[in-house]
Amino acid sequence: MTVLTALARVAAATAGRALPTKTVRHVHLSGRPLVLVAAQLAGEACAPLAVLAGDDREKPNLLAVYEPRDRTQRFDFAADLAAIVLPYIDGYAGDGDVTDHGVTDHGAPGQGERADPYPDAPQLLVPNLPTVGFLRLLGRSTRFRQTEGEYAVHATVPLLGRWLTYFAERAEVTPSAQLLPVAAVLADHWATGQSAAEDANLAALLGWIDPPQGLTGLAAARAAEDPVRCPPAGPATDPAFDNEVLAPILREMHEATLAGDGARRGRARAATDRALRSQLEPTWALMWRAVDLLAAMPAAAHAEQRWLSDRWSFTSQVAWIREGGAPQARRDGAVAAARRLARLEREQQRLAVERAYDDPLVMAEYRMTGEAFAGVVTEAEQDRLEPGRRPVLRPLLTVATSDEVLFEPGAVLRSPARPGQQATVTEVVPPGTPGTSAGTAGGDGRTQVVLELKGGMGRSLTPPPGSVPALGEYVTYTSQRDDFRPAPKFPDKEDTPWTHGGPPPEYVPDDEDAREDWS
Amino acid sequence: MNSDQPPGHVEARLDRLRGRALPVNHNARTISALAANPGCARRALMDAAGVDKQKIAAHIGYPAPFGQSRFAITRGNAFEARVKENGAAQLLTLLRDQLDLDVTEVGYTDLGDVGGNLSRELRHVRTRQGLAGQDYAPRTLFDHPLLRLRVGGRHAYLEPDLIALRLDGSFHVIEVKSFPVIDGQADPGSVAAAAIQSAVYVRALRDLVTEAGGDPGRVSHETILVAPRDFASQPVATSLDVRKQLGVLDRQLVRMAKIEALLDPYPQALTFDLDPGDDGTPRRPPEELAAAVALVGASYAPECLTTCELCFACRAEAAGSTGALGKSVREDLGGIEYNAQALALARGQLPSAERAEIAVLLLRAAQLREQLLGAVM
Numbered sequence: 097m098t099v100l101t102a103l104a105r106v107a108a109a110t111a112g113r114a115l116p117t118k119t120v121r122h123v124h125l126s127g128r129p130l131v132l133v134a135a136q137l138a139g140e141a142c143a144p145l146a147v148l149a150g151d152d153r154e155k156p157n158l159l160a161v162y163e164p165r166d167r168t169q170r171f172d173f174a175a176d177l178a179a180i181v182l183p184y185i186d187g188y189a190g191d192g193d194v195t196d197h198g199v200t201d202h203g204a205p206g207q208g209e210r211a212d213p214y215p216d217a218p219q220l221l222v223p224n225l226p227t228v229g230f231l232r233l234l235g236r237s238t239r240f241r242q243t244e245g246e247y248a249v250h251a252t253v254p255l256l257g258r259w260l261t262y263f264a265e266r267a268e269v270t271p272s273a274q275l276l277p278v279a280a281v282l283a284d285h286w287a288t289g290q291s292a293a294e295d296a297n298l299a300a301l302l303g304w305i306d307p308p309q310g311l312t313g314l315a316a317a318r319a320a321e322d323p324v325r326c327p328p329a330g331p332a333t334d335p336a337f338d339n340e341v342l343a344p345i346l347r348e349m350h351e352a353t354l355a356g357d358g359a360r361r362g363r364a365r366a367a368t369d370r371a372l373r374s375q376l377e378p379t380w381a382l383m384w385r386a387v388d389l390l391a392a393m394p395a396a397a398h399a400e401q402r403w404l405s406d407r408w409s410f411t412s413q414v415a416w417i418r419e420g421g422a423p424q425a426r427r428d429g430a431v432a433a434a435r436r437l438a439r440l441e442r443e444q445q446r447l448a449v450e451r452a453y454d455d456p457l458v459m460a461e462y463r464m465t466g467e468a469f470a471g472v473v474t475e476a477e478q479d480r481l482e483p484g485r486r487p488v489l490r491p492l493l494t495v496a497t498s499d500e501v502l503f504e505p506g507a508v509l510r511s512p513a514r515p516g517q518q519a520t521v522t523e524v525v526p527p528g529t530p531g532t533s534a535g536t537a538g539g540d541g542r543t544q545v546v547l548e549l550k551g552g553m554g555r556s557l558t559p560p561p562g563s564v565p566a567l568g569e570y571v572t573y574t575s576q577r578d579d580f581r582p583a584p585k586f587p588d589k590e591d592t593p594w595t596h597g598g599p600p601p602e603y604v605p606d607d608e609d610a611r612e613d614w615s
Numbered sequence: 616m617n618s619d620q621p622p623g624h625v626e627a628r629l630d631r632l633r634g635r636a637l638p639v640n641h642n643a644r645t646i647s648a649l650a651a652n653p654g655c656a657r658r659a660l661m662d663a664a665g666v667d668k669q670k671i672a673a674h675i676g677y678p679a680p681f682g683q684s685r686f687a688i689t690r691g692n693a694f695e696a697r698v699k700e701n702g703a704a705q706l707l708t709l710l711r712d713q714l715d716l717d718v719t720e721v722g723y724t725d726l727g728d729v730g731g732n733l734s735r736e737l738r739h740v741r742t743r744q745g746l747a748g749q750d751y752a753p754r755t756l757f758d759h760p761l762l763r764l765r766v767g768g769r770h771a772y773l774e775p776d777l778i779a780l781r782l783d784g785s786f787h788v789i790e791v792k793s794f795p796v797i798d799g800q801a802d803p804g805s806v807a808a809a810a811i812q813s814a815v816y817v818r819a820l821r822d823l824v825t826e827a828g829g830d831p832g833r834v835s836h837e838t839i840l841v842a843p844r845d846f847a848s849q850p851v852a853t854s855l856d857v858r859k860q861l862g863v864l865d866r867q868l869v870r871m872a873k874i875e876a877l878l879d880p881y882p883q884a885l886t887f888d889l890d891p892g893d894d895g896t897p898r899r900p901p902e903e904l905a906a907a908v909a910l911v912g913a914s915y916a917p918e919c920l921t922t923c924e925l926c927f928a929c930r931a932e933a934a935g936s937t938g939a940l941g942k943s944v945r946e947d948l949g950g951i952e953y954n955a956q957a958l959a960l961a962r963g964q965l966p967s968a969e970r971a972e973i974a975v976l977l978l979r980a981a982q983l984r985e986q987l988l989g990a991v992m
Binding site (some may be wrong): 099100101102103104105106107109110115116119137138140141142236237268289290291292293294321323333334335338339342343395398426427432456457460461464500 | 682691940
C-alpha cells in the first residue's frame with residue numbers, strides 16, 4: 097500500500113463508506129459473463145457440494161451433489177456443470193463445436209490457425225480467490241479422466257476439466273480478465289474503512305461500497321459478517337450450517353437411499369436443494385450487484401486492449417483443443433516454468449504503466465514519489481526547429497507544476513495523452529528562482545519544467561494541430577513508460593540444463609491419471 | 616526441574632482472574648496462536664490464567680466467529696485412523712524413505728494404554744518412561760504420547776499425533792493433517808499452521824527429554840507432516856524444518872513466564888469471573904465484565920480475526936485506530952496511531968517535529984485526491 101491508499105482507507109473509515117481509489121474500471125467486463133458461486137464439503141480436498149451458475153441473473157441454475165462423497169455423483173455433477181459451461185464457451189468459438197473433443201475431423205494440427213481472434217471471449221466471474229482455487233482443483237481432478245474403458249466418465253467431463261484449468265491459469269495472469277474474483281476487483285477500485293483481510297468477504301465489502309438505504313457502510317459490513325444473514329460466499333460453507341442443517345439432510349438422504357424409498361428420497365432432495373439455495377442465492381445477488389457497480393464505471397482504455405490478448409489466448413486454446421492437443425500437464429517443466437514466470441513479470445510491469453496512463457488517480461501514486469508531475473503549459477514554442485544540416489522539429493514546452501519534481505535535465509518522459517512522443521527535460525527551475533530562461537518563475541510556488549519534444553508529430557516542419565500541447569493545456573509527464581522489452585532468452589525444452597533436471601520427459605496422460613481416486 | 620514455577624501469590628492472582636470457571640486447557644493450536652501476537656497483554660494474561668475467552672466474548676456481546684464443521688472433523692479423524700491402522704504399517708513404509716529408517720525398525724508402541732487409567736499425569740509419566748527407556752531397538756513409533764509444556768503459570772498437556780524414534784536415537788514429531796497435497800503442493804497457510812503446531816510439540820518433547828536427564832538435542836527440529844496425497848486418502852510424508860517457529864515460540868514462552876511483570880500494572884481484585892449460577896449461566900453484569908476486560912490493554916490487528924476468540928470485542932475497541940485497518944496502513948502512515956490524527960495532518964494541521972515528514976506526504980496525498988475526485992477526500 098501507499099500513503100495515498102492508506103489515506104483513502106482512513107478517510108473511508110471516518111466517513112463510514114467506501115471511497116474510490118480508481119476513476120475508471122481497469123478490467124474488461126463482458127456484456128454476458130458466466131457467474132459461478134460454489135460451495136464445497138468442508139474437510140475434503142475438492143468435494144463439490146453445489147454450484148449456482150448462469151449468465152442470466154434471473155435464472156441461476158442450481159447444481160447439487162446429494163451425496164458429496166460418492167464418486168459417481170461427483171462425476172455426474174461435473175457433467176452437469178459441463179452442460180452449462182461448455183455451451184457458454186461454444187457461444188464464443190463461432191464456427192465450430194468445442195465440445196467435439198479429442199482428435200477431431202477438423203483437420204490436422206496447424207490447419208485451425210486463424211488470422212483474427214474470435215470477436216469476443218467468454219468471461220467467468222466468481223466471488224473470491226478461494227473459488228478460483230476451487231475451480232482449479234475441479235479442473236485438475238477432471239481433466240485427465242478417460243471417456244472409455246473401466247473408469248469411463250461422461251464425454252464432457254475431461255473437456256470441462258481442461259477448460260477450468262485454462263481459466264484458472266488465466267486467472268494467474270494479472271492483465272487477464274477471463275476469470276475474475278469479483279471481491280478482489282472491487283477492492284482494487286474502492287478503499288473501505290476496514291482491513292484488506294476483511295475486504296475478502298464480498299458481502300462486507302459491498303456493504304461499504306453500496307450500503308442499503310439508511311445504513312452506514314460500517315453498519316452494513318458488520319451486519320454482513322453474520323453468517324445467518326449473509327452466508328459465506330464460498331467455497332467454504334458456514335460451519336453452523338454444516339452442523340445444524342446440512343448434516344441432518346445428508347443423513348436423511350443417505351438413509352432414504354439405503355431404504356430404497358423413492359418418495360422419501362425425493363423429499364430429501366428437495367430439502368437439500370432448498371438448503372443449498374438459501375446458502376448460495378444471497379451471494380448470487382451480490383455478484384450481480386457487483387457487476388452493476390463495475391459496469392457503471394467507464395472502462396479504462398488499455399483494459400479493452402488487454403481483452404484483445406484474452407481473445408487471442410482463447411482463440412488459440414480453442415484451436416489447441418480442436419486439434420487434439422494434450423491436457424495441461426500436472427506440473428510445468430523447468431524451462432516452461434521459467435518462461436512463464438518471466439512473462440508474468442513483464443506483463444505485471446506493463447500493466448502497472450498502462451493503469452497509470454489510463455487513470456489520473458493511479459498516476460497520482462507516481463506524482464507522490466516524484467516519478468510524474470502534472471501542470472499547465474505556460475509557454476509553448478510549437479514550431480521550434482533545431483538547426484542543422486537538415487533542420488528538425490523540436491518544440492519546447494514550459495510546464496508549471498506544484499508537484500515535487502525530482503527529474504534531472506536529460507530525463508526522458510512521456511505523457512499519457514501523447515504516448516508516442518518523447519519529452520526530454522532540459523531545465524528544472526524550482527519555485528522562487530528569479531530571472532531564468534524559463535521566464536518569470538518565482539512567486540506562485542510552482543516548479544517550471546522545460547521539455548523538448550520529439551516524435552509523434554508527422555514529417556512536416558509544422559506540427560499537425562493537437563500533436564503538441566497548447567498554451568494553457570493541462571498535461572501530465574512521467575518517466576514510466578511501456579516500452580517493448582524483448583523476452584529473455586531461454587533454452588529449448590530439449591536443452592534444459594542438468595542443473596534443472598535435464599530435458600523433462602514428454603508428458604503423456606496415462607491410465608494412472610484417469611484412474612486416480614477422487615474420494 | 617520446576618524452579619521457574621511462579622511464586623504462590625502469582626498462582627493465586629491467576630486463579631482470581633479466572634474466577635470460578637475451570638481452567639481452559641491449552642492445545643498446540645492455542646499455544647501457536649499466542650506466538651502470532653506476542654504484544655497482546657490481554658491475550659497473554661487470559662491464556663496464562665486459563666480463562667475461557669469464548670465465554671467471555673459471548674457474555675460481553677461479541678461472540679466469537681469460530682466454529683468447526685463436523686464434516687471436517689469426521690474427515691480428519693478418518694484420515695488419522697487410516698494412517699494409524701495396523702500398527703501404522705503404511706506410515707512406516709513412508710517413513711523408511713523420509714527418515715532413512717532401517718527395514719528392521721518396525722516397532723509400534725501405544726503409550727495411551729495405561730490400564731484404563733485416564734489421568735493426564737499418569738499418561739504423561741507413562742510417556743516419559745516409554746520415551747526415555749534405553750532399549751530403542753524394537754520401538755520406532757509411539758502413538759498417543761502425552762507431553763507437557765509450561766505456559767505462563769500452568770502446565771498444558773499436549774497430544775502430538777505420533778513420535779518416531781530412529782535407531783540413532785533421534786526423535787521426530789509426526790503431525791497428521793487432512794489438508795491435501797496436490798501434485799506436491801499444499802496450501803501454504805495450512806502448512807505454516809502445521810509447522811508452528813509441530814514446533815510446540817518439539818519444544819514440549821525437548822522439555823521431557825531434559826527432565827528425564829537426556830540430551831534435548833536428540834529431538835530433531837525436522838518434523839514430519841503426513842497428509843493425504845492428491846484427491847484420495849493415501850498418505851504422503853514430507854519433512855518440515857521448524858527451527859524458525861521454535862525461535863518465535865521460545866521468545867513468547869519466556870515472555871509469558873514473566874507473568875508477574877504482566878500482572879503488575881493491574882489491581883489485585885481484577886477478575887474475569889462470570890459469576891455462574893447453578894445452571895452455569897453467567898450472572899455477572901456484562902458491562903462490569905466488559906470494564907474488567909477493557910482494563911487490560913489489547914494489541915488488535917486484523918490477523919486476530921482468525922486466531923483469537925476475543926477478536927470482535929477488540930476490533931470494536933480499536934475502531935478509529937490506523938492499526939485496525941491493517942499493519943501496512945499504519946506503517947504507510949508513518950506509525951500514526953489514530954485516523955483522526957492522520958486526517959488532521961492531511962487537512963493541513965501543523966505537525967510535531969517527528970511527524971513533519973509524513974505530514975508533508977499526507978497533505979500532498981489529500982491535495983491530489985481532492986484535485987482528482989472533487990470534494991471526496
